[in-house]
Amino acid sequence: MGMEAPGGVAFRTAPTAAEALRTHLAEHPEQRLHHPHPFDVSRSDIYAEDRWQPIFAAMRAAGPLHHIPESPFGPYWAVVQHKAVQHVESLPDLYSSSWEYGGITILDALSDEELATLGRERFELPMFIAMDRPKHTGQRRTVAPAFAPQEMKRLEADIRRRTGEVLDTLPRGEVFDWVDRVSIELTTGMLAILFDFPWEDRRLLTFWSDWAGDTELASIRALDEQRRAILYEMAAYFQQLWMRKAQAEPGPDLISMMIHSPAMNQMEPQEFMGNLVLLIVGGNDTTRNTMSGIIHAFDRFPDQRKLFEEQPDLIPNAVQECIRYQTPLAHMRRTAKEDAELFGQQIRRGDKLVLWYLSANRDEEVFDEPDRLDITRENARRHLAFGYGIHRCVGARLAELQLRILLEEMHARRLRVHVAGDVERVRANFVHGFRRLEVEVTRF
Numbered sequence: 387m388g389m390e391a392p393g394g395v396a397f398r399t400a401p402t403a404a405e406a407l408r409t410h411l412a413e414h415p416e417q418r419l420h421h422p423h424p425f426d427v428s429r430s431d432i433y434a435e436d437r438w439q440p441i442f443a444a445m446r447a448a449g450p451l452h453h454i455p456e457s458p459f460g461p462y463w464a465v466v467q468h469k470a471v472q473h474v475e476s477l478p479d480l481y482s483s484s485w486e487y488g489g490i491t492i493l494d495a496l497s498d499e500e501l502a503t504l505g506r507e508r509f510e511l512p513m514f515i516a517m518d519r520p521k522h523t524g525q526r527r528t529v530a531p532a533f534a535p536q537e538m539k540r541l542e543a544d545i546r547r548r549t550g551e552v553l554d555t556l557p558r559g560e561v562f563d564w565v566d567r568v569s570i571e572l573t574t575g576m577l578a579i580l581f582d583f584p585w586e587d588r589r590l591l592t593f594w595s596d597w598a599g600d601t602e603l604a605s606i607r608a609l610d611e612q613r614r615a616i617l618y619e620m621a622a623y624f625q626q627l628w629m630r631k632a633q634a635e636p637g638p639d640l641i642s643m644m645i646h647s648p649a650m651n652q653m654e655p656q657e658f659m660g661n662l663v664l665l666i667v668g669g670n671d672t673t674r675n676t677m678s679g680i681i682h683a684f685d686r687f688p689d690q691r692k693l694f695e696e697q698p699d700l701i702p703n704a705v706q707e708c709i710r711y712q713t714p715l716a717h718m719r720r721t722a723k724e725d726a727e728l729f730g731q732q733i734r735r736g737d738k739l740v741l742w743y744l745s746a747n748r749d750e751e752v753f754d755e756p757d758r759l760d761i762t763r764e765n766a767r768r769h770l771a772f773g774y775g776i777h778r779c780v781g782a783r784l785a786e787l788q789l790r791i792l793l794e795e796m797h798a799r800r801l802r803v804h805v806a807g808d809v810e811r812v813r814a815n816f817v818h819g820f821r822r823l824e825v826e827v828t829r830f
């Protein structure tokens with residue numbers, strides 16, 4: 387990686403999350419999983435190969451939710467229709483997000499007993515995305531002001547300047563990787579601005595976020611030690627940053643605001659750290675993959691790219707439509723705290739419900755011709771890519787701002803981007819996006 391964190395923590399030898407997964411599967415082909423159930427959408431090949439659409443369409447046609455009795459992640463309910471996802475999310479006291487029952491992804495967070503059996507300590511940090519009321523409410527309230535409209539105004543000029551700089555340095559007449567040159571650069575740059583994170587180390591945010599957010603990787607026990615070591619290093623880095631900022635005068639950045647807010651002072655250091663990491667991981671893969679998704683979708687639907695070029699007033703709606711179309715997080719998970727009936731199905735206490743946003747956002751009952759990108763779509767805003775209810779993405783405004791600025795600055799420079807080489811998708815059932823997107827830039 388060629389990076390070094392303060393305190394002498396060397397990352398030079400550590401592979402990226404994608405490299406580690408590839409090497410492991412090459413050495414252990416028997417661990418490539420077999421999936422007998424036709425509706426088992428936990429299989430990552432359907433996302434890597436972009437052929438999940440007909441599977442979810444068949445599932446939606448057959449009903450709002452389906453029980454999958456067996457999968458590499460254990461049994462689960464696949465919730466696939468828009469109305470059903472929204473319904474489950476509107477009952478957070480019944481359908482829990484808490485890590486105590488398994489957390490927010492299809493991969494179960496280990497319980498205290500399971501950890502004891504394995505002889506391990508818990509190393510996941512407590513985060514409010516994986517908490518229920520009332521604790522969730524208080525912690526969310528402390529960071530929400532950082533995403534208020536006046537804060538977005540304050541950040542806008544900086545984000546616009548950075549975006550312009552990145553676009554101005556893109557090579558002309560040459561194929562390059564949009565993911566690395568633009569999506570990652572702009573997303574990590576924005577997070578570095580938001581946190582006042584050391585600029586020269588900003589790619590560490592990408593490296594950590596990839597290791598922290600990859601459910602496929604986290605399901606491979608043989609990589610546990612390496613993953614744990616990397617996450618510990620990340621915590622150590624933030625601890626130092628936190629201490630530096632705690633001793634300095636209060637500043638306008640998010641870490642300083644958190645440190646000096648009275649509500650945060652009540653928080654355990656572990657929780658403070660967990661929430662910081664949540665903001666970084668939450669804001670990283672998601673915005674990055676929408677930035678790549680926009681380019682890929684415009685290339686697949688050149689009539690829509692043309693419309694954007696001719697009518698820049700459509701940009702705010704185009705942002706919503708591109709988020710719907712890409713849906714950078716394929717799912718979130720809930721666990722039933724009680725027995726309940728759900729759209730005619732009997733849910734048992736402890737059952738895992740996987741809410742497939744990817745499917746809800748292609749629900750033909752809500753969206754006409756859902757597999758088409760349509761930047762004039764009147765109800766694009768009804769997408770569920772940010773979730774719904776009390777956990778709805780706290781960073782949504784910031785994500786929308788960055789994406790709007792990207793499109794505006796591309797338009798101001800009359801940039802047209804074509805897919806011109808390799809397209810490699812993320813092999814995962816949680817983060818939905820691109821590892822590599824080779825493009826060429828021309829002008830319109």
Ligand code: HEM
Nearest residue numbers: 514515668669672673771772773774777778779780781785
């Ligand atoms: C296009 C970009 C983004 C997408 C699609 C996205 C998606 C999501 C989703 C699906 C959830 C869970 C909602 C639920 O359970 O109902 C969530 C929560 C969250 N997101 Fe985002 N996100 C994006 C950008 C960001 C950014 C830029 C940040 C911060 C810098 C952020 C921080 C968070 C946090 C802190 C939560 C937890 C909220 C809670 O539990 O109350 N996200 N996001």
